[in-house]
Amino acid sequence: xxxxxxxQARALYRDRLRIALAAFIFVFAITFYLFYSPEIxxxxxxxxxxxxxxxxxxxxxxxxxxxxxxxxxxxVLMALIFRFWSWAFLPGPASTxxxxxxxxILGSQSTIRYTLGKRFRVTLENGLQFDVNCxxxxxxxxxxxxxxxxxxxxxSDGLRxxxxxxxxxxxxDRFVANxxxxxxxxxxxxxxxxxxLVGPSI
Amino acid sequence: MEDDAETASIYELxxxxxxxxxxxxxxxxxxxxxxxxxxxxxxLSRLIGYSGKSRSLYRGVISHLKENELIQIDQLTPKLYxxxxxxxxxxxxxxxxxxxxHGETARKIYLKALEEE
Numbered sequence: 001x002x003x004x005x006x007x008q009a010r011a012l013y014r015d016r017l018r019i020a021l022a023a024f025i026f027v028f029a030i031t032f033y034l035f036y037s038p039e040i041x042x043x044x045x046x047x048x049x050x051x052x053x054x055x056x057x058x059x060x061x062x063x064x065x066x067x068x069x070x071x072x073x074x075x076v077l078m079a080l081i082f083r084f085w086s087w088a089f090l091p092g093p094a095s096t097x098x099x100x101x102x103x104x105i106l107g108s109q110s111t112i113r114y115t116l117g118k119r120f121r122v123t124l125e126n127g128l129q130f131d132v133n134c135x136x137x138x139x140x141x142x143x144x145x146x147x148x149x150x151x152x153x154x155x156s157d158g159l160r161x162x163x164x165x166x167x168x169x170x171x172x173d174r175f176v177a178n179x180x181x182x183x184x185x186x187x188x189x190x191x192x193x194x195x196x197l198v199g200p201s202i
Numbered sequence: 203m204e205d206d207a208e209t210a211s212i213y214e215l216x217x218x219x220x221x222x223x224x225x226x227x228x229x230x231x232x233x234x235x236x237x238x239x240x241x242x243x244x245x246l247s248r249l250i251g252y253s254g255k256s257r258s259l260y261r262g263v264i265s266h267l268k269e270n271e272l273i274q275i276d277q278l279t280p281k282l283y284x285x286x287x288x289x290x291x292x293x294x295x296x297x298x299x300x301x302x303x304h305g306e307t308a309r310k311i312y313l314k315a316l317e318e319e
Contacts, residue, residue: 141262165292167218169270180268186221 006145006181009094013136016091020082031074040068040120069097088116088123091135096147098134098184105189128195132188147184151175156198166194208296215293225252225263230272233287234297235309240276240286249315284314 228250
């Protein structure tokens with residue numbers, strides 16, 4: 001059973017991908033026009049071999065020109081903007097879902113900060129923090145909206161035992177776990193419980 | 203006193219099991235029943251009635267369970283893995299113990315399902 005908000009988020013994400021692709025094609029055409037319709041500024045590079053028809057030399061001059069460099073840097077810039085966009089933002093309904101789940105289990109005493117990079121930083125009452133990182137789609141498994149829970153570094157003797165007893169692994173003094181979206185609620189709960197157990201010793 | 207510690211472990215086990223989603227729960231429950239036997243990835247995906255590809259089960263759920271030390275994986279050959287429940291886990295050893303004591307019939311069903319190859 002999938003949450004209705006996540007279903008919406010998934011549909012929204014897919015739609016936005018399509019829109020982004022369409023916009024990309026459109027903008028590609030416009031940039032192509034913008035960069036090649038003005039005068040071609042050549043780089044002054046001569047073809048490495050002697051090309052027999054003179055048309056080839058002219059064609060080479062167009063390819064090896066400032067215009068081409070500008071054109072490709074624009075394309076790269078667009079790709080980078082797209083990468084940043086998909087790295088930084090979670091579709092609206094998905095962040096609503098995550099915040100609702102976290103607020104629900106942690107109450108109003110803990111603060112939750114939603115930052116760039118699809119990360120939710122939770123500060124518990126005892127001052128300990130953990131991060132909830134969301135991934136829109138897992139590459140290997142095709143799973144939608146999976147989370148990774150990572151706590152801050154904790155110095156405690158019984159750390160490993162406490163981690164195991166709450167279903168977490170330990171990776172350089174942090175509690176870590178990958179959880180699916182339907183587990184988010186209860187596993188965050190267990191993480192909070194585990195962190196309250198190690199808390200007072202700090 | 204000892205009894206108290208045991209019920210505490212059972213309580214924690216109950217909490218742990220309910221925090222996992224159905225796929226993970228099914229994996230742990232079936233593996234705990236057939237312990238100390240280990241299964242391959244394909245056998246496991248059949249055993250828990252997983253509809254997706256066993257490879258995606260492998261890369262996702264199983265590697266996550268391993269990260270949290272709930273299961274152990276031995277690599278027999280580059281392509282063949284033996285998966286079993288981690289009996290050194292403080293709570294899963296309780297589960298294995300429970301399955302041994304009370305899960306005789308369930309174990310029979312699981313083992314029968316594994317036989318048909």
